[in-house]
Amino acid sequence: MLRAKVRELARDYRKANAPLTPERLAKGIGASFEIAPIPTDGMFDFDRGRILIAEGQSLKRQRFTLAHEVMHYLIRHDENLLSDMHEEYAGDEFEETLEALCNLGAAEMLLPSENVKATLAKKGLRAKLIPDLAETHQVSEEVAAIALTDQAAHVLAVIAGGRPLKVLFSSRSEFFPARPAKNAEVPKDHALALTLATGLPFQGEAPLPKHQRPFLLDAYAKGGRVYGIYRTKPN
Ligand SMILES: [Zn+2]
Structure with a gap:
């Protein structure tokens, strides 16, 4: 169920913002992005509407990380999806599921x-x-x-x-x-x-x-x- 909803969220986003160049990927949620020396693959600076992507990775990998961070935003702003998730998961399991769902959505955006x-x-x-x-x-x-x-x-x-x-x-x-x-x-x-x-x-x-x-x-x-x-x- 959760997976189907995340796939749909990602598919709608792809259709609304195609072709998904890195710029368009970020712009679809009103964000910008920057390549920066950060310790993780990607980070979302929600206060500034800015996505940070780790330097030193391939362009394809950076695009995947960007899509993953956009998924964090989309899930965060989907109250129904969030409450479904909270009903099923808590603590570490919630975090692990969230990461897996962001990966799933990012993959659906880039590879239908x-x-x-x-x-x-x-x-x-x-x-x-x-x-x-x-x-x-x-x-x-x-x-x-x-x-x-x-x-x-x-x-x-x-x-x-x-x-x-x-x-x-x-x-x-x-x-x-x-x-x-x-x-x-x-x-x-x-x-x-x-x-x-x-x-x-x-x-x-x-x-x-x-x-x-x-x-x-x-x-x-x-x-x-x-x-x-x-x-x-x-x-
Ligand atoms: Zn993540």
């Missing part, structure tokens, strides 16, 4: 779910779709991962990279029971690390990095990064 559905119908949910969708639709890989996990239940998408290999981002759909910590190191003998080292796609069982419980994993490496789609095992 109709497009994702069409791709999934043709190709099925595979890890390779994370970099492929990002490339085809000129969005960040985070956006692609969020959009893909939004279309399926019981899945988790992971993007890992860097040296030592770490989890850079993860997005889980409803009902997937766990998630890796951000920046969790991927052990050298983990299927994700081996996929990256060999360049060979992997399909089989593997736990999340630093976890025990095995899931089904589809992994794919490209350009120094490795992408994974985890699913719960059928009982």
Whole structure:
């Protein structure tokens, strides 16, 4: 329910403000934006109507962060949605849900779910779709991962990279029971690390990095990064 409402909010915003250039993204809520040296990806200075975006990230990533901050504003100003959220969640859980919903809305703004559905119908949910969708639709890989996990239940998408290999981002759909910590190191003998080292796609069982419980994993490496789609095992 909440997710459907957030998607609709984002879709209406996209339609009202298309094409969503960074300027138009911010202007739709009467805000401006600035690239600045801040410790988090993005911040909303509500008093000044100004969105701050962290410097040193790719333009696509900055656009995603901007859309995420715009979603904070839209949700904050939607009383019905807010009261629904407060009814269901409190404390840390509320904060975590809010962040996930802002990510979901940002993805819907930049990568319409109709497009994702069409791709999934043709190709099925595979890890390779994370970099492929990002490339085809000129969005960040985070956006692609969020959009893909939004279309399926019981899945988790992971993007890992860097040296030592770490989890850079993860997005889980409803009902997937766990998630890796951000920046969790991927052990050298983990299927994700081996996929990256060999360049060979992997399909089989593997736990999340630093976890025990095995899931089904589809992994794919490209350009120094490795992408994974985890699913719960059928009982
Ligand atoms: Zn946020």
